[in-house]
Amino acid sequence: MPISKSTIKYVKSLRLKKFRQKYNNFIVEGDKMGREALNYAPSLIEAVYALDSWLETHASTLANDKKHPVTEVELKKLSLLTTPNQVLIVMRHPNNDLSKNLLAGQMSIYLDGIQDPGNMGTILRIADWFGIQTVICSPNCVDTFHPKVIQATMGAFLRVKSPEANLETVLNLIPNIPVLGAAMDGINIFKMPNIPNQAILVIGNEGNGISKITQNLITQRIAIPAAVNSQAESLNAGVATGIICAVLKGGR
Amino acid sequence: MPISKSTIKYVKSLRLKKFRQKYNNFIVEGDKMGREALNYAPSLIEAVYALDSWLETHASTLANDKKHPVTEVELKKLSLLTTPNQVLIVMRHPNNDLSKNLLAGQMSIYLDGIQDPGNMGTILRIADWFGIQTVICSPNCVDTFHPKVIQATMGAFLRVKSPEANLETVLNLIPNIPVLGAAMDGINIFKMPNIPNQAILVIGNEGNGISKITQNLITQRIAIPAAVNSQAESLNAGVATGIICAVLKGGR
Numbered sequence: 001m002p003i004s005k006s007t008i009k010y011v012k013s014l015r016l017k018k019f020r021q022k023y024n025n026f027i028v029e030g031d032k033m034g035r036e037a038l039n040y041a042p043s044l045i046e047a048v049y050a051l052d053s054w055l056e057t058h059a060s061t062l063a064n065d066k067k068h069p070v071t072e073v074e075l076k077k078l079s080l081l082t083t084p085n086q087v088l089i090v091m092r093h094p095n096n097d098l099s100k101n102l103l104a105g106q107m108s109i110y111l112d113g114i115q116d117p118g119n120m121g122t123i124l125r126i127a128d129w130f131g132i133q134t135v136i137c138s139p140n141c142v143d144t145f146h147p148k149v150i151q152a153t154m155g156a157f158l159r160v161k162s163p164e165a166n167l168e169t170v171l172n173l174i175p176n177i178p179v180l181g182a183a184m185d186g187i188n189i190f191k192m193p194n195i196p197n198q199a200i201l202v203i204g205n206e207g208n209g210i211s212k213i214t215q216n217l218i219t220q221r222i223a224i225p226a227a228v229n230s231q232a233e234s235l236n237a238g239v240a241t242g243i244i245c246a247v248l249k250g251g252r
Numbered sequence: 253m254p255i256s257k258s259t260i261k262y263v264k265s266l267r268l269k270k271f272r273q274k275y276n277n278f279i280v281e282g283d284k285m286g287r288e289a290l291n292y293a294p295s296l297i298e299a300v301y302a303l304d305s306w307l308e309t310h311a312s313t314l315a316n317d318k319k320h321p322v323t324e325v326e327l328k329k330l331s332l333l334t335t336p337n338q339v340l341i342v343m344r345h346p347n348n349d350l351s352k353n354l355l356a357g358q359m360s361i362y363l364d365g366i367q368d369p370g371n372m373g374t375i376l377r378i379a380d381w382f383g384i385q386t387v388i389c390s391p392n393c394v395d396t397f398h399p400k401v402i403q404a405t406m407g408a409f410l411r412v413k414s415p416e417a418n419l420e421t422v423l424n425l426i427p428n429i430p431v432l433g434a435a436m437d438g439i440n441i442f443k444m445p446n447i448p449n450q451a452i453l454v455i456g457n458e459g460n461g462i463s464k465i466t467q468n469l470i471t472q473r474i475a476i477p478a479a480v481n482s483q484a485e486s487l488n489a490g491v492a493t494g495i496i497c498a499v500l501k502g503g504r
Binding site: 040118122125126128129130131152154155156159190224225226227228229230231232233234235236238239240241242243246247249250 | 292370374377378380381382383404406407408411442476477478479480481482483484485486487488490491492493494495498499501502
């Protein structure tokens with residue numbers, strides 16, 4: 001059955017946060033991400049638009065009413081990518097509620113106004129690599145279900161939770177957890193005498209760093225050491241997150 | 253004097269590698285990068301197109317024939333950015349020749365087919381931070397003077413050299429230098445018994461990893477440890493570079 005104009009309009013509308021929230025849905029595209037979605041979150045899948053060959057190979061266990069075979073031309077009409085890749089899936093938002101249980105005894109990340117979808121996705125991917133289960137997003141972050149975020153996660157959105165909350169709300173849930181934040185005058189991460197087994201690692205906005213209100217809640221300032229004569233002013237937010245997580249989680 | 257159509261055409265042509273090579277020029281945009289260009293490489297500056305206020309504040313030492321005051325409207329016509337920011341500079345390519353002297357006694361990076369301009373720029377920025385002076389680019393990398401690379405470096409292109417060469421050529425210059433490459437079965441970077449004081453760190457392509465021909469030249473396989481139960485398959489190329497450089501250069 002050919003894909004209707006209203007389906008195309010609906011799927012395309014999900015590029016916007018307004019419609020993702022209205023319908024409680026978002027889009028996942030491409031062969032690899034499609035396979036991961038079927039593998040890790042089959043219950044969240046609402047509709048799979050894919051080439052016949054892809055459906056046969058990868059979606060044999062999926063209910064028939066969720067399978068929508070499409071031609072290359074139809075996929076191109078649905079897709080947000082310049083080069084669609086075999087499959088587009090409409091998924092329901094996972095449960096992204098914040099709870100004390102998620103944070104207790106864990107290192108979690110708090111993103112303070114991260115705006116770039118690529119950085120957000122890269123950070124979720126880092127969390128996935130280092131076994132960090134929760135990346136809390138301040139309300140002024142880019143939406144974690146933005147199509148470009150989802151693409152950049154390489155599937156990490158299926159395994160890492162990304163609840164939206166203010167840091168104050170987080171600290172009301174779990175009051176005495178250490179809050180680490182990068183600062184020029186922070187302690188060298190390679191020389192921290194004690195790495196707390198539970199902590200919130202704050203990552204600031206790409207241009208403006210950590211906001212004043214969040215700064216005031218930091219309990220431990222940390223720093224990535226630069227070369228002695230370095231003239232560089234900063235590192236990319238994703239790179240800084242990767243280095244800190246590697247040293248605090250991987251280096252022990 | 254208003255900006256001529258031929259000037260606009262010429263500046264716009266520099267978005268393409270063909271014309272950057274033909275004219276030996278490239279473009280630097282924005283207030284911060286503009287100030288850094290004047291500070292670190294005044295001799296390479298060919299023409300500065302900027303608002304009057306910017307020229308007065310930041311370009312007082314520059315020869316008059318290189319200053320071209322423009323209106324906001326004119327800057328928008330010249331600029332490759334959606335939101336131009338006060339200044340656009342046309343610069344000559346720096347000397348980017350590779351020599352044994354650049355590599356001896358240093359850790360350098362070799363990029364094996366890095367395609368994404370953002371990743372390339374991010375890696376130059378990482379090198380700048382950790383005091384790595386040379387990032388060698390395989391001939392199939394994105395051009396390091398691509399406008400999006402330049403933007404992502406945040407000025408690092410002014411301080412880090414990025415010669416183009418094959419790894420074989422590098423090893424002909426400096427035959428016995430250790431060549432480190434990331435591999436799943438590599439030695440944990442946090443547990444390397446000896447970190448060589450001179451080395452080439454190979455970073456592979458975003459999708460395909462390190463090419464076969466380069467694989468064969470690696471003398472030490474290294475790995476970034478993931479969490480025990482991690483389902484993530486990989487890290488972003490820029491993030492992986494940052495972590496390895498931090499541990500090998502910053503962590504000692």
